[in-house]
Every structure is written in C-alpha cells, then in structure tokens.
Amino acid sequence: MLVKQLTVKNFRNIDEACIEPAEGVNVIFGENAQGKTNLLESIWLFTGCKSFRSKRDRELVGFSRDFVKNELTFLASGREQTACLYVDTKRTAMKNGVTLQSPAQLIGSFNAVIFAPTHLTLVKEGPLNRRRFLDTALCQIRPQYAKALARYNHTLAQRNALLKDVGLHPELLDTLEIWDERLSDFGASVAAGRLWYTEQIGQTADSIYAGLSGNREKLKIDYVNNIGAYTQDVAEIKALLKEELQKSRRDDIFNKMTTTGPHRDDLHIQIDGLSARTFGSQGQQRCAALAMKLSEAEILKEQTGEEPVILLDDVMSELDESRQDYILNHIGGRQVFVTCCDPTAVLRLCEGRTFHMEKGRVL
Ligand SMILES: Nc1ncnc2c1ncn2[C@@H]1O[C@H](COP(=O)(O)OP(=O)(O)OP(=O)(O)O)[C@@H](O)[C@H]1O
Ligand SMILES: [Mg+2]
Structure with a gap:
C-alpha cells in the first residue's frame, strides 16, 4: 500500500494542499495547531473508517466552507487506484471514479493503521x-x-x-x-x-x-x-x-x-x-498501546498480503531515545507518516521526505 499523491481541499484548517510522499518515512512537522494531525486524518479517512477524533462529519469541513473534497492516488494490489472523499453534512466516497453506496465500502481498498494520542485510552x-x-x-x-x-x-x-x-x-x-x-x-x-x-x-x-x-x-x-x-x-x-x-x-x-x-x-x-x-507508567502504557497498533499492522499484512500505510501522530514526544530508535527501525520497509514538532529526532535515523505545516499550508 503506497500513497502516491494526496490532494486536500477545505479540510479543517487546510484550505488547499497537495503532497507527493516518499515511499519510506514522511515527516510532517511544524508548531502546535498548524494542521499536522489534520493532514494525517485526511489520509486516514480513505480507509473508509470513521475519524479518530470527531464523531460528526460536519466538523471535518473547514469553518466558513461548504464542503471537503480530498483525493488520493494510491498503489494497491499492484495497480494505481484513486479514491475521492466528499464531505458536506455527510461523507460520500468514490473509488476509481465510481460512487460508492457508503464510505464504509472503502474498507479493504486502502489500508492504514493509525496511532494517535487518543489511542492511549486503549490501555x-x-x-x-x-x-x-x-x-x-x-x-x-x-x-x-x-x-x-x-x-x-x-x-x-x-x-x-x-x-x-x-x-x-x-x-x-x-x-x-x-x-x-x-x-x-x-x-x-x-x-x-x-x-x-x-x-x-x-x-x-x-x-x-x-x-x-x-x-x-x-x-x-x-x-x-x-x-x-x-x-x-x-x-x-x-x-x-x-x-x-x-x-x-x-x-x-x-x-x-x-x-x-x-x-x-x-x-x-x-x-x-x-x-x-492500573500499574503501568506513562511510557509503559504508551509502548503497550503502540505495540498493539504495530501488531495490528503486521496482522493486516499477513491477512491481506499488503503492508498498510502507518500513520503516527505525535508518537515520539514522550519516548526515550532507544524506544524512538526501535520504532523507526521496526517500521522500516513501509510507508510511514509521522507528525512531530521537531523533525530532528526522526531524521536522525532515517532519510525521509519532510513536509513543513504552517497555518494549514504545506510549505
Ligand atoms: N473544521 C475546522 N475548520 C477550521 N479549522 C479547524 C477545524 N477543525 C480543527 N481546526 C483547527 O485546526 C488547527 C490545527 O489542528 P491540528 O490538530 O492539525 O494541529 P497540529 O499541527 O497537529 O498541532 P499539535 O502539534 O498541537 O498536535 C486547530 O487549531 C483547530 O482549531
Ligand atoms: Mg497534532
């Protein structure tokens, strides 16, 4: 599974963005509240699953905008495919130019695993x-x-x-x-x-x-x-x-x-x-949740024959250096999107493409 191109329009604080990510690690960095998680979320929604941060679709639409139109070109099952997600009061999805009955029908077409701070609730x-x-x-x-x-x-x-x-x-x-x-x-x-x-x-x-x-x-x-x-x-x-x-x-x-x-x-x-x-430290709880999420990716690979895209939101911030190193080494060979404020920790270990987010724009 490989994201070739992502186009985002009116999604939360991102008016317009278009990125062509690398096959390996992609680092989305910038100060707080600039739109890093928003960009990650826009990729996640192509899995056909609900957002990991909002219950209502309407919240996805940029304030004072009427609709979201996000498009994804990705490689799956050995061929290039496209998906389009349109959101106003509800979500509508298209796959390879065909409108689907429900966005949930995207499930299985584009596979990703997301780890965001909210997943700590898992533990x-x-x-x-x-x-x-x-x-x-x-x-x-x-x-x-x-x-x-x-x-x-x-x-x-x-x-x-x-x-x-x-x-x-x-x-x-x-x-x-x-x-x-x-x-x-x-x-x-x-x-x-x-x-x-x-x-x-x-x-x-x-x-x-x-x-x-x-x-x-x-x-x-x-x-x-x-x-x-x-x-x-x-x-x-x-x-x-x-x-x-x-x-x-x-x-x-x-x-x-x-x-x-x-x-x-x-x-x-x-x-x-x-x-x-009951007894885990913050770091232990974070690592346990992360281990479960990374296992989810491995099971997906085993069952579908294809590596899912890995989306890591703010995962590095509270981990010591050796744990950060392990994560980056472990996820090698897959396409990964990591958000962080300071990209040096991630880039210390692996080459990757960087995307600097500022005020909802990819610089
Ligand atoms: N529907 C929306 N329309 C416009 N802006 C929105 C919408 N939903 C959220 N936002 C804004 O998007 C901004 C950026 O959010 P995001 O969570 O992506 O930041 P971030 O770069 O990940 O920051 P942090 O480093 O703190 O996690 C927030 O300030 C939020 O108010
Ligand atoms: Mg964030």
Whole structure:
C-alpha cells in the first residue's frame, strides 16, 4: 500500500494542499495547531473508517466552507487506484471514479493503521476502548465478522428492549428464548473472532514490546470473558453463551438489561504480570498501546498480503531515545507518516521526505 499523491481541499484548517510522499518515512512537522494531525486524518479517512477524533462529519469541513473534497492516488494490489472523499453534512466516497453506496465500502481498498494520542485510552481507560480496537481491526480484515457484530448488536438491543417490557407484560417471557438463541449464535461468532485476533496480536505485540523495552519487560495480552470461553470453536462458545444467558435470566430481568456476553468482554494487558492499566507508567502504557497498533499492522499484512500505510501522530514526544530508535527501525520497509514538532529526532535515523505545516499550508 503506497500513497502516491494526496490532494486536500477545505479540510479543517487546510484550505488547499497537495503532497507527493516518499515511499519510506514522511515527516510532517511544524508548531502546535498548524494542521499536522489534520493532514494525517485526511489520509486516514480513505480507509473508509470513521475519524479518530470527531464523531460528526460536519466538523471535518473547514469553518466558513461548504464542503471537503480530498483525493488520493494510491498503489494497491499492484495497480494505481484513486479514491475521492466528499464531505458536506455527510461523507460520500468514490473509488476509481465510481460512487460508492457508503464510505464504509472503502474498507479493504486502502489500508492504514493509525496511532494517535487518543489511542492511549486503549490501555488507560475502560473495556469499551479495547472492544472497539478488536472490532475495528477485525472488521478491516473479515467482512463476515462485521456482519456478525452488527447482528449481535441489533439482537442485543432487541433483547434489552424486551427485558424492559417483560415486567409489565409477563407473557413476553416466552419470546426471550428466541432472542437467547439468536444472541448466542451471533455472540459466539463475535467472541471466536476476538479470541482468534487476541491470539495473533498477543504473539506479535509481545515481541514488539520486548524490542521497545530492550528485552527488559514482557507484555501479555489475554481476552477475558465471563462465560469462560477460551476455545475458538464457535459451536462450543455458543453452547456456553446460551447456558450463561439462561443462568443470568433472572438477573437480566431484574436489571432490565443483558448482563452477559461479548458486549461485556475485555482485554487484559499486563506488563511483567501487572495490569498495565492500573500499574503501568506513562511510557509503559504508551509502548503497550503502540505495540498493539504495530501488531495490528503486521496482522493486516499477513491477512491481506499488503503492508498498510502507518500513520503516527505525535508518537515520539514522550519516548526515550532507544524506544524512538526501535520504532523507526521496526517500521522500516513501509510507508510511514509521522507528525512531530521537531523533525530532528526522526531524521536522525532515517532519510525521509519532510513536509513543513504552517497555518494549514504545506510549505
Ligand atoms: N473544521 C475546522 N475548520 C477550521 N479549522 C479547524 C477545524 N477543525 C480543527 N481546526 C483547527 O485546526 C488547527 C490545527 O489542528 P491540528 O490538530 O492539525 O494541529 P497540529 O499541527 O497537529 O498541532 P499539535 O502539534 O498541537 O498536535 C486547530 O487549531 C483547530 O482549531
Ligand atoms: Mg497534532
């Protein structure tokens, strides 16, 4: 995967920009608030995923502008392709000149992995961030996972609605059986996918973390669920989940919500046997999150046969020199975009093209 050219129009504080990046490292540097992360975000949106910093599409459009029109020329599957993203109140995407039904259909065409300061929540905050990490990563490589997840969430919402009504309408209790069957069906596919992904990521993240810490510390990542499923066999997980749903039925009716299932699962991230969330230092947490993100890139490569583009927002600032060196050596051979205020740290190790951002312009 290679970005050949990026054109940006009216995107956040960037009125107009056009860059032709190098095949290796590209350093986007400049003072604070000049538009470095904005430029990185404009590349990320071509993955078809949502922004990592805004929920509303409208926020992407430059103040006092009516629309965004970003274009990307990239190399994928051995040929040059184009994508166009148009945003006003919503996003519209085109691929190779054809308008797509939804920008999400870009997923799989242009692959990238982003690490931004907000990804520290992966280690530091609640389980929702970790479930989201697994779901986003899996959706990029397994379309059938995205389907199972959407069905699971839909069924969960319906079961929860029923649990709210059942107090007033006890006759609805019989229908709970149908929802339990469906929920355990889709839930088993979701849990099996996540268990598989955790196994993959566990191995690579451990070796990346070892490299980052100069072999001094060990990272361990486990998928934890409250049904005790540690097999990737969908039928076995389904049976366990169904049993657990039946056991917790009384609690669920009392709480008016489903208290068991993949929507309650988590990843346990440990450094030298201690919870990284509770005991990790800032640097350790940053490295653990980074190791997970770089592993995501390796899994993408394994599954798609193509190296994703790596986008690193402000990654170097709090890391010591040896950790910075490891990152830059480790990502060699891929196209990388790094933002920073001072480019000397990055350029110390590798040759790269530099882009100086100032007031929303690439100088
Ligand atoms: N929709 C928008 N229209 C215009 N400007 C915007 C919009 N959204 C964000 N901005 C502005 O873009 C500016 C640059 O943001 P960006 O996050 O890219 O800075 P940065 O160069 O990465 O800075 P830092 O080094 O602090 O991370 C901010 O000052 C912000 O106010
Ligand atoms: Mg920034």
